Amino acid sequence: MSSKRLNKISSFFLNLKSQPMEIVLFLCASFSIIILFLMLFFVAREGALAFSRFGSDLLFGMRWNLESELFGGFPLLYGSIMVTFGALIIAIPIGVCTAIFVSEVLPFHIRDPIKSIIELLASIPSVIYGFIGLLLVVPFVSSFFGLVSGQTALTASLILSLMTIPTIVSVSGEIISAVPKDYKEAALGLGATKWETIKTVVLPISKSGILASIMLGFGRAIGETIAVSMVAGNQAHAPLSYLEAVYTIPAFIATHMGEAPVGSMEYSALFGLGLILLIITFIVNTLADIVVKRGAQHG
């Protein structure tokens, strides 16, 4: 470490010393970092036993069986990704179109009420979504497709898409609204129609923000626990059809933690799954952040 750098660091701490309140504020701001590290540490510590014993089988093993001590998480990972992709396929077009429509097309005075309703949609708890899913979507899917049980990957995707749309709308809506007015007016002044302005000015500038909103939606969907565990049917196999039941990682953790004795191999394996999920969401959220920042530099 160069002395210049050391100087900088020591003056930083000296500065803190002369202003006691600043120390408190600084610690509060650093709290999030501390918590994230603790979270990684504790989840990894509890999952270490299973990881050291089964290694990549926890990720790629096909069977989860307590008696034969098999802890393969592949069907769960598969189920999580299947349900998340299903949800995104529905949520992306609806979410992005809504964001464009609300922030570019709608007249000013009705923007806020519509945004508020979408915000309300986001605030509905997942257990209520699960409840609504059981009450309405499950019977609908089973009668529409003539299935014995309406608790399928499709059902979970439908419910999840409802929960992901607000994320996509609010994040990409914010980015779209942030496109400088001058740019749009320049295009309109050159004779472009409103749609041409959206297509050639607004969308290219907000492209990365929209991508980031989709990634955040992915992160939200893959981690969703309660609603999915209520409507997905919870069967740990890796089906090809969306009309079959699936089990996702978070749903599996939620339903199995209660029975797993603390310190047992199953307990550790559940934390191992948790660690996998945590790492996936870390990566996705960090990438989304980078994409937004990079887009902001170009825009």
Added chain:
Amino acid sequence: MGSQTKERILFFALGVPVVICLLAFFWIAATLFTGVGTLSPEFLTTSALKGGALEMIVGTIYLFLGAAAIAGPIGVFAAIYLVEYAPSGKFTRIIDQAINNLAGVPSIIIGLFGFTLFSRQLGFGISLMAGWLTLALMILPIVIRGSEEAIRIVPKSFKQAALALGATKWKAISLTTLIAAAPGIVTSVILGIARVAGETAAILFTSCVIITRGLPSSPLEPVMALSFNIYVRIVAQGEPPESVFGIALILFFIVVAFSLIAIILRVYYRRKQPWLH
């Protein structure tokens, strides 16, 4: 003319998804309202031991109030640091990233973490206390982001006036900026409450039980909660969804009420703060 018609059709097509969103919300609301008949004043005030929902409602309120009381001050202080003190450097960027990441951690992982750290390591067990701390982690990013925005829009001249009168930096901020930002800060805390009032996964292993004898008498006792009750009765005990209709409706009302209050507060104060225009 031709292109204008084309554009109208395009915009109309763009509007369809919006209508889907609106319909979804009203559909959910309408479905829930069909269960209003299951609610009665007695249901709300009778103990759960006698088939009511009293302990669940109070337990839910205890949980989110405590969590907000913990996350509120930390979040506001963090926001003040980030807006007013933080040097623009690498470390500040890392803090920023960490807040975003914390906001994106799935609630089930927050629950696992809360169980290992608060319930086991710190010895709080399955308790109100463990639930407060766990839920506080979910409110924190919302409060930080909301307060940051509220503090950022306060004109610098407020603070500068106080500084010119000889106030220290902290005095200037706490006496002017913070007071001007107060409505926005309160709104962010309410939004945080709306986010966790119906949270289930995070309190699944940390603070809830399906039935208690009366209300908890200390923070180290477990509580009942509306969300937990709905989930466990449907998933673990296999009850039909209709049997928890009343509880689901109460929870929906609580959460929507908090969100609406936050939205209305925001609109109201935006109009009242002349420096925003």
